[in-house]
Amino acid sequence: MSSPxxxxxxITKRYGRTTALDALSLRVGRGELVGLLGPNGAGKTTAxxxxxxLVRPTSGTGHVLGAPIGDRAxxxxxxxLPELFRYQPWLRAREVLTLHAELAGVAPGxxxxxxxxxxxxxxxxxxxxxxxxxxxxxxxxxxGLGVALLGEPELILxxxxxxxxxxxxxxxxxxxxxxxxxxxxxxxxxxxxxxEVERVCDRVVILHRGRVIASGPLxxxxxxxxxxxxxxxxxxxxxxxxxxxxxxxxxxxxxSIRPLDAARIPEVVAALVATGGRVHAVEPGRxxxxxxFLELVTAPEEETA
Amino acid sequence: xxxxxxLTVRELVRRRVVWVLAALTVLSVTLVAVGxxxxxxxxxxxxxxxxxxxxxxxxxxILIAFMFSFVLAMTAAFVGAxxxxxxxxxxxxxxxxxxxxxxxxxxxxxxxxxxxxxxxYTAASGLLAIAVATQISGYxxxxxxxxxxxxxxxxxxxxxxxxxLGSVLPSIAAGAIAVVGFGLGWMAGVLAGVAAAFGVExxxxxxxxxxxxxxxxxxxxxxxxxxxxxxxxxxxxxxLPRYADANPFYASAPPPLGFVIWxxxxxxxxxxxxxxxxxxxxx
Ligand SMILES: Nc1ncnc2c1ncn2[C@@H]1O[C@H](COP(=O)(O)OP(=O)(O)OP(=O)(O)O)[C@@H](O)[C@H]1O
Ligand SMILES: [Mg+2]
Numbered sequence: 001m002s003s004p005x006x007x008x009x010x011i012t013k014r015y016g017r018t019t020a021l022d023a024l025s026l027r028v029g030r031g032e033l034v035g036l037l038g039p040n041g042a043g044k045t046t047a048x049x050x051x052x053x054l055v056r057p058t059s060g061t062g063h064v065l066g067a068p069i070g071d072r073a074x075x076x077x078x079x080x081l082p083e084l085f086r087y088q089p090w091l092r093a094r095e096v097l098t099l100h101a102e103l104a105g106v107a108p109g110x111x112x113x114x115x116x117x118x119x120x121x122x123x124x125x126x127x128x129x130x131x132x133x134x135x136x137x138x139x140x141x142x143x144g145l146g147v148a149l150l151g152e153p154e155l156i157l158x159x160x161x162x163x164x165x166x167x168x169x170x171x172x173x174x175x176x177x178x179x180x181x182x183x184x185x186x187x188x189x190x191x192x193x194x195x196e197v198e199r200v201c202d203r204v205v206i207l208h209r210g211r212v213i214a215s216g217p218l219x220x221x222x223x224x225x226x227x228x229x230x231x232x233x234x235x236x237x238x239x240x241x242x243x244x245x246x247x248x249x250x251x252x253x254x255x256s257i258r259p260l261d262a263a264r265i266p267e268v269v270a271a272l273v274a275t276g277g278r279v280h281a282v283e284p285g286r287x288x289x290x291x292x293f294l295e296l297v298t299a300p301e302e303e304t305a
Numbered sequence: 306x307x308x309x310x311x312l313t314v315r316e317l318v319r320r321r322v323v324w325v326l327a328a329l330t331v332l333s334v335t336l337v338a339v340g341x342x343x344x345x346x347x348x349x350x351x352x353x354x355x356x357x358x359x360x361x362x363x364x365x366x367i368l369i370a371f372m373f374s375f376v377l378a379m380t381a382a383f384v385g386a387x388x389x390x391x392x393x394x395x396x397x398x399x400x401x402x403x404x405x406x407x408x409x410x411x412x413x414x415x416x417x418x419x420x421x422x423x424x425x426y427t428a429a430s431g432l433l434a435i436a437v438a439t440q441i442s443g444y445x446x447x448x449x450x451x452x453x454x455x456x457x458x459x460x461x462x463x464x465x466x467x468x469x470l471g472s473v474l475p476s477i478a479a480g481a482i483a484v485v486g487f488g489l490g491w492m493a494g495v496l497a498g499v500a501a502a503f504g505v506e507x508x509x510x511x512x513x514x515x516x517x518x519x520x521x522x523x524x525x526x527x528x529x530x531x532x533x534x535x536x537x538x539x540x541x542x543x544x545l546p547r548y549a550d551a552n553p554f555y556a557s558a559p560p561p562l563g564f565v566i567w568x569x570x571x572x573x574x575x576x577x578x579x580x581x582x583x584x585x586x587x588x
Binding site: 015049052054055056072073074075076078080082084085086087088090091099100102103104105144147 | 308312316319320395396397399400401402403404405406407585587588
């Protein structure tokens with residue numbers, strides 16, 4: 001159990017001339033709940049598929065649950081909800097789960113119970129005997145979640161698990177993910193819904209153009225509080241005063257100081273006015289994952305490289 | 306592999322493919338029965354002698370078998386092409402292939418399940434048609450089981466080809482290529498006969514090679530042989546031995562054993578190579 005859940009060692013993946021992952025190194029420990037973030041095309045789905053052996057690395061190596069990535073036996077201990085979730089439309093929900101239980105190697109005597117449990121977990125018990133064909137998109141995603149949870153896997157890979165879910169469903173997913181982690185499972189969650197990620201994940205990894213641009217515990221990655229100001233007639237003395245409060249960056253007419261304790265904003269304004277600066281606008285910036293994400297992803301190339 | 310084969314059979318039953326095939330069987334057997342019944346009773350009323358009727362019935366059966374082999378080729382293409390390709394396109398395959406099983410197991414399981422249905426359909430439909438024809442005319446082909454076995458073999462070759470192509474190409478392309486290949490193979494077979502009759506060696510070699518590349522037409526010769534009364538064979542070899550072989554609806558001998566073995570090897574090879582490819586492709 002000491003081996004990490006996932007370990008990528010300089011994995012590069014190219015599709016023809018597109019580089020999806022660029023020498024990606026990544027480590028996810030057992031029992032972690034990690035959010036894998038990044039703009040469209042960053043390589044999140046590719047990274048998840050690599051873990052399962054659905055795609056093969058162009059170069060580099062990786063391990064999952066102590067075995068090389070894509071290892072067949074290790075896949076028995078992994079649950080997966082694909083980004084493109086589709087299940088045999090001509091089967092009933094219960095039959096899809098039973099099939100997966102069989103394929104995952106759940107003992108014959110345990111299959112019915114495991115299936116019923118998964119149905120209950122994702123709220124599909126009422127519709128268990130309806131064909132998947134008649135399911136709405138969100139119901140199909142719930143079924144996919146059930147498939148991913150089947151047989152208590154050690155590692156659960158969820159590629160945008162809430163993309164089709166209503167607000168109630170999203171709350172359910174949060175509860176599901178937390179209880180899986182409490183059971184000791186490792187969960188990797190790809191998502192664009194940063195507030196969701198912020199609410200459940202212990203750690204985030206942000207990918208951009210196939211590379212990790214930030215990673216770490218949530219509170220380290222999340223941007224600190226700060227302030228944005230529009231000021232005119234600012235002289236050098238004023239700038240020095242501002243720099244005394246914290247790191248300053250400029251963006252057109254706007255200045256921002258981050259990190260800065262929100263309680264100190266009136267002090268900043270008073271100091272500016274004292275040096276003759278004219279303050280037109282003050283915007284307190286609350287630290288959030290989204291703010292940090294935008295900052296990182298829209299930063300000029302040199303800074304992210 | 307067995308799980309996937311069972312799943313495939315269940316899919317073909319649930320999606321009503323099996324029922325459509327059963328309905329087609331009933332329809333085609335009824336048509337054969339009515340048609341032959343009219344033909345034979347008209348001929349007898351005309352005073353045509355029994356020998357001629359017997360030859361006539363065998364020729365009609367061969368013609369029907371030819372049309373049936375075309376229907377079978379289409380069936381095999383429709384069942385085979387989406388077996389792997391369809392699920393890759395829809396995304397169903399992603400969840401399945403993330404499970405601890407080899408991709409080759411999925412491919413072979415799909416093949417096995419589809420093969421069961423296609424061969425079952427061929428056997429049921431073919432034997433029933435022959436039985437009905439025998440009942441009506443009083444004459445049966447010399448070797449109905451051999452004919453049906455070769456017909457099944459032909460269907461299996463096409464099923465294998467479409468399934469294999471479907472694992473690397475879009476399923477529509479796979480189906481289309483297989484049907485065109487079937488047609489070309491048949492034409493090459495005709496050409497081979499003509500070439501042999503007129504001694505055009507190069508053409509003969511090209512046709513011969515194509516027969517080994519796609520063994521469906523070679524197996525078709527076996528179907529004819531199983532349906533051809535020995536009498537016709539005798540007549541033909543007595544009169545025009547060389548030219549008779551140019552007739553695509555005539556065979557003086559079954560395909561050589563070596564060719565039958567090659568067909569089996571061909572199926573195994575195609576499945577092997579496509580499994581190898583499929584195992585390595587990105588999904
Ligand atoms: N099968 C494929 N063939 C060719 N290129 C691909 C393939 N799959 C992914 N790519 C490319 O790889 C890059 C990464 O794609 P990936 O699907 O991993 O992104 P993602 O981070 O999951 O994006 P999204 O947020 O849109 O889901 C993209 O540039 C994409 O175009
Ligand atoms: Mg994605």
